[in-house]
Amino acid sequence: MSTAPTAASSNPPMPAAPPPSVSIVVPVFGSGESLHELVSRVQAALSPLVSGLELILVNDGSGHRSWQLIEALARSEPQVRGLDLMHNYGQHNALLAGITRARNSIIVTMDDDLQHPPEELPKLLAAIAEGNDVAYGKPQRREHSPWRNLASRLTKRAVRAALGAEMAEKSSAFRMFRAELREGFAGFRDAQVSIDVLLSWSADRVACVAVDHHPRRQGRSGYDLGKLLAVTLGMITGYSTLPLRLASVLGLLSATLGLGLLFWLLLQMLTADSQPTGLTLIAAMIALFAGLQLFAIGVVGEYLARMHFRTLGRPAFVIRTETGPTPRLENQDP
Template identity: 45%
Template sequence: MSVSVVIPCYRSAQTLPRLVERLVPVLTARGEAFEVILVVDGSPDDTWAVAEKIAATTAHVRAVRLSRNYGQHNALLAGVRLARHETTVTMDDDLQHLPEEVPVLLDALGEDVELAYGVPRTEEHGWLRSFASRSVKLAIGRGMNIEGAHEISAFRAFHTYLRDAFAGLVSPDVNLDVALSWATTRATGVTVEMDERTEGTSNYTPRMLVRHAMNMVLGYSTAPLRFVIYLGAACGLLGAVLLGVILYQYFSNKIQVAGFTTLASMIAIFSSAQMVAIGVLGEYIGRIHQSNAGRPTYVVRERSDIDAHPDLPH
């Protein structure tokens, strides 16, 4: 099967040449048509200059530059929509995802598997980052009812036709895994080797991962609204129980004049529940406003395609 490899690039001027140098021979050895799409996501360094040079001198490589930093998944979506081959692979730009493992993902695809995730043998991140990552995946699985969410990673391979399910997606908050879940449930995890990061630091902090989880759940699910309903029901039940206690004390002549502690606790509980409900509803209203305001998913500033270099062998 022919393959398009999409790589979102941010602050990766040092790693891109080595990544492409290792990736192209691996894809060439498969004997199928391929392309590599480098999507530079508004990187403030000279990543675009490096990507443009690689595209100008290396067959099968295309470079795309977004107008500003939109986020990893927005950049991925831009690349996926430009893919021209039967299958699409996404991978990071820091060489943690080994180019030599791409065939492992591609070989996992078939009639019964439309989406394959690369699952590392060992966790390379610190405990805090790992905990945040697991929390994000739990939020995906529970909040959006996605099976196998614990196997989700940025190292993916899928049949390109799956993108038809989100062809009309226009949102400033994008998650490729949620969008892919609209198209298929035939997903699997494949154990792959991964390397440690050798250049720079991860752009995903635990705080950003939590924010990413909130964007996914609030942007693609009504689970928080259902939670508010359950929270309201629980508070109502608690209020009914306390009312029963008060009535019992009243009719048994055990009620006391002093009840400030109970009253203050009840006010705090119900006020907190109301604030949670208002906050959740406010988030949804804010996202509706952003959507109606017409904020783009991404804007392509310029691109450098292999079609512009007919002298290179394809």
């Protein structure tokens, strides 16, 4: 008796996902001479892995010479687009200008000085392919001075304490994320910009990838200890209520301390043969309470100042001109 052949029970293999398209956003400030090498290395690293590639070079007030280099690259390389900002708005503002104009499904931000090796981009792309919304390239060893490294760590810890976001510890200027995350900050209108905070509003799955970090070839970093501390203060007061809560706690503690001292003075007056003057103690307590009050007023003043500047409608950036495929020449804020 013959048996009928049985049909194969295994499911057919799933078709492979199409390769993504990638936009690279690079703020340019003081490292224009390295742009030719940056573009060629990015193309070599990503062209075999993606369906489309564009590099958006944002001249953040780096002078006419840098813009001439960007224009020359845009004429010779069809994948290069250039944005020329009206003046120096800052790294994160320049990044926001490029991010809002990126056309592809995956967006990358990296520095212009080749400290972020383009050859590490496939690692970030693999992390995104695993289902992550954001992939940060965290240097195995930072090629900065010890003081700069310490200031960076302190800044991230302060921001994490203020925002309660794990992204603060993982964050890096070398980042890759899905373009859909822009919908979370499409209505953002503020001159104080933090790309990592904006991404944290929408991102749920965040990866941290170990990458190499090369020393700076030319120029020097625009972030010294003072600027890093100013950025930290701006992020804490601009995106969290931690200082207000701290001022409330200090006010409660000072009120409790003052009430305890009042009871102590009354007890001394009732039990001692002579009434203690306590002028030194009273003067010290007045100075303490006055200092705490001034601190609380200063914290409230920081928030009022930010509300004031936001009502002025100061743009995060203004574009002077664009170059590259189908440029848009009108000036507009995000």
